[in-house]
Amino acid sequence: MEHRHSKTPLVSVVIPTYNRAHMIARCLDSALAQTLGDYEIIVVDDGSTDATRDFLLTAYGNRIRYIAHPTNKGLSAARNTGIEHAQGTYIAVLDDDDLWLPEKLALQVDLMKANPDVVLAYCGTLKVNCQGELIEEVKPEMRGTIFAEMLNRNCLKGPASVAIFSREVLGASGVFDTSLSACADWDLWIRIARCGTVDFVDRPLVKYVIHESNMHSNINDMARDTFAILNTYLPLLEQEDGSAHPGDKIYSNHLIHFAWEYYEQHDLRQFRDLLHQALERDPANRIPIRGDGLPEKEKAVMGVLRDYWCKAGSERGRQPRSSAFSEHYIQLAWEYYHQGDRENFRRCIVRACGHAFPNIPLRLTIPFLKSYMGKRIAKSLHQALTRVRHAGN
Numbered sequence: 001m002e003h004r005h006s007k008t009p010l011v012s013v014v015i016p017t018y019n020r021a022h023m024i025a026r027c028l029d030s031a032l033a034q035t036l037g038d039y040e041i042i043v044v045d046d047g048s049t050d051a052t053r054d055f056l057l058t059a060y061g062n063r064i065r066y067i068a069h070p071t072n073k074g075l076s077a078a079r080n081t082g083i084e085h086a087q088g089t090y091i092a093v094l095d096d097d098d099l100w101l102p103e104k105l106a107l108q109v110d111l112m113k114a115n116p117d118v119v120l121a122y123c124g125t126l127k128v129n130c131q132g133e134l135i136e137e138v139k140p141e142m143r144g145t146i147f148a149e150m151l152n153r154n155c156l157k158g159p160a161s162v163a164i165f166s167r168e169v170l171g172a173s174g175v176f177d178t179s180l181s182a183c184a185d186w187d188l189w190i191r192i193a194r195c196g197t198v199d200f201v202d203r204p205l206v207k208y209v210i211h212e213s214n215m216h217s218n219i220n221d222m223a224r225d226t227f228a229i230l231n232t233y234l235p236l237l238e239q240e241d242g243s244a245h246p247g248d249k250i251y252s253n254h255l256i257h258f259a260w261e262y263y264e265q266h267d268l269r270q271f272r273d274l275l276h277q278a279l280e281r282d283p284a285n286r287i288p289i290r291g292d293g294l295p296e297k298e299k300a301v302m303g304v305l306r307d308y309w310c311k312a313g314s315e316r317g318r319q320p321r322s323s324a325f326s327e328h329y330i331q332l333a334w335e336y337y338h339q340g341d342r343e344n345f346r347r348c349i350v351r352a353c354g355h356a357f358p359n360i361p362l363r364l365t366i367p368f369l370k371s372y373m374g375k376r377i378a379k380s381l382h383q384a385l386t387r388v389r390h391a392g393n
Helices: 024-032 052-059 075-085 104-114 147-152 184-193 219-241 247-264 268-281 294-316 318-338 342-356 362-373 375-392
Strands: 011-017 039-046 065-069 090-093 098-100 118-128 134-138 164-166 197-209
Touching (some): 011 075, 024 052, 052 065, 090 104, 104 197, 118 184, 147 184, 147 219, 147 247, 184 197, 184 219, 318 342
Parallel strands (some): 011 039, 011 090, 118 197
Antiparallel strands (some): 090 164, 118 164
C-alpha cells in the first residue's frame, strides 16, 4: 500500500468521523478496496470520545493518514481539515456511514481526465438499510453548466460521498461553509458549479446507508440552511440571468417543499405560513397535492389559497385568482382520478370549470363525461370538442 502515501497521489480521499468506531470499518474497507492504484486516505477524527482513535490506528495503521481534532468542530470543519492536508489532484469525500463500490474512483477519474472542463463528477446511489437491503436506486440526471438548476435542487441527488472534484477549483469556489450543517455539501456544489462543468458516471457507485442518525433527518436545520443558501446565491443568478426576479419561483418551490415537510410533522402553523410566503414570492406557482390523505390535504391547501387571494385579490386581479383555483382543482382531479375516487374527481372538474371554464385538459374530458354518459357518448362529444378547438386555432 505504499503507493497511497506517495508525495503526489492522484486522489485524496477525505473521511471525517465522530464516535463511529462501531461503524467506520465497512466504510474504510470500501475505500481501501478501490481499483484505482494511486490515492491516499485521510481520516479526520473530529474529537471522538469513544474508541475511534485506538481502533483506527490498530486496525489500519499506515494504510491511512490519521488526523485528530482535539474537540468536536463539526462535519464541515473536519472535511476542511482533510482538504487542507490533501495532496491529490482530485479530492473525494466519503462519509463514515457510506460505502463505495470498487470502481468508484477509477471511473470518475477517467471521466475527469477525458474532460478537462469538468470540475466535479458524481455518480448514482443505492439507498440501503442497515442490513444492506436495497431501498431505492437514485440515478444521476443533470450535467453541463448547471448553476441555475443547482439552486432549484441538489442535482447530485445523494450524499457528499457521490462527488469527486478537482483540488484546483477550490481556489475559486472555497471550501465547506462551517456555518451550515445539513446543506453544507449542496452549498459547495453550487459554488463549484459556477466555476465549470459538472458531469456524472451513469452507474450507482455509492451505497447510502439510511439510519436514524442521518443528518438530513433534521428538517429545521435543512430549512434554515436552504434559505440561507438561496438568499446568498439567488441574487447572483438574477445578475447572470438579466431578468427582474428569476429566483422567485425557485424560492417559492423550496418554501412549498418545506411546507409539506412540516405538514407531515403535523405542524400546520408552519405549513400555512410557508405556503403564504410561497404565494407571495410567486402567486402563479402551483402547490403540488398528491399522495395519501387527499381530502385533508385539499382542505389545507385550498384554505391557504382562499386566505391568500382574499387579501391579494384586489391587488392582483380576478383572473390570476380564477386561474390559480382552476389549476389546483384540475391537479386534484388528476389525483382523485388515479386513486379511483370518482365522486371527488367529478367535483373537482366542476369546480375547475366554475373558476376558469373551459380550462380543462382534453385528457380529463373523456373520463369526466364517461362517468356520466357512458363511453360511446363521451367519445363522440370528445371528438366534437376536439374539432371545435382545432377549428378555433
